[in-house]
Amino acid sequence: MTTPVGRALAIENLSAGYGGRPVLDRLSIAGIEPRSVVAIVGPNGAGKSTLLRVLAGLMSAQGRARLGEDDLLDALPEIRAARIGFMPQRLPAGIGLSVIEGVVGALRVGPFAGTTRQVHLRAASVLERLGITHLALETLDRLSGGQRQMASLAQALAGGPALLLLDEPTSALDLRHQLHVMDTIRSLADEGRIVIVVLHDLQLAAQWADRIVVLRDGRLHTDAPPEIAITPTMLAEVYGVEARIERCSRGRLQIMPDALAGHRPRLETRSGKPG
Numbered sequence: 001m002t003t004p005v006g007r008a009l010a011i012e013n014l015s016a017g018y019g020g021r022p023v024l025d026r027l028s029i030a031g032i033e034p035r036s037v038v039a040i041v042g043p044n045g046a047g048k049s050t051l052l053r054v055l056a057g058l059m060s061a062q063g064r065a066r067l068g069e070d071d072l073l074d075a076l077p078e079i080r081a082a083r084i085g086f087m088p089q090r091l092p093a094g095i096g097l098s099v100i101e102g103v104v105g106a107l108r109v110g111p112f113a114g115t116t117r118q119v120h121l122r123a124a125s126v127l128e129r130l131g132i133t134h135l136a137l138e139t140l141d142r143l144s145g146g147q148r149q150m151a152s153l154a155q156a157l158a159g160g161p162a163l164l165l166l167d168e169p170t171s172a173l174d175l176r177h178q179l180h181v182m183d184t185i186r187s188l189a190d191e192g193r194i195v196i197v198v199l200h201d202l203q204l205a206a207q208w209a210d211r212i213v214v215l216r217d218g219r220l221h222t223d224a225p226p227e228i229a230i231t232p233t234m235l236a237e238v239y240g241v242e243a244r245i246e247r248c249s250r251g252r253l254q255i256m257p258d259a260l261a262g263h264r265p266r267l268e269t270r271s272g273k274p275g
């Protein structure tokens, strides 16, 4: 894939909501450099998807979100299409296209300029990169949840955008595909892109992200590298969970949730009865 020009992303005082109900509240995330993977984490309803939708231009907001020289909130649709690849939490149903037609469609609206043959070759190479060539002719509507996620990811990264916004790309995937997708995300960033990925799996976030942004109630709670962001205190404050954090033999963080904060776990005796 072509290497995009590196552009830093800066989010300043972003506020957004639905029908007058505020969700994001003056959210600022300082300079996100090209080649970085930023994991957005936080409890259900914290505003993670809303943040991605705002950055993708799918809802209006106050504040600024600058990608290089462009303010994404004011950008023309063609500028956004050229710069951003967005993978929603769920691909809309009722699309009668095959997997490869979906990728070709994404290339047609994006910045990729080429002959019909070039567009099809590019679409085929994207499917190959994700290991889903065998799904090329399957209808999107007839795929399993995990297969749909892979097809949706293929559409998002097809045009080689500078900024990739991925909303829970691994939530329906088996272990092997999770690793494949996170590995692909890492290599996409290493090519010069920014990848912002919403994840519920903190273990994956700790292993693959350069930076963890924790949202709580639409506000920034923490923005730091994994070793600093993921702490028992953060897990208690944000998720209401008591957890231990240890390092495995490879030095990676291991998160072990023990109980809801303030609740003692029921200990089983050998006889299987609570002790």
Ligand SMILES: Nc1ncnc2c1ncn2[C@@H]1O[C@H](COP(=O)(O)OP(=O)(O)OP(=O)(O)O)[C@@H](O)[C@H]1O
Pocket: 018, 023, 042, 043, 044, 045, 046, 047, 048, 049, 050, 051
């Ligand atoms: N289309 C919508 N209309 C009205 N309110 C919405 C809409 N989408 C989301 N919300 C509300 O905005 C808040 C934030 O939702 P959002 O989907 O951004 O959270 P999230 O952090 O992505 O959650 P999850 O982890 O459950 O996916 C929630 O209170 C939700 O009810």
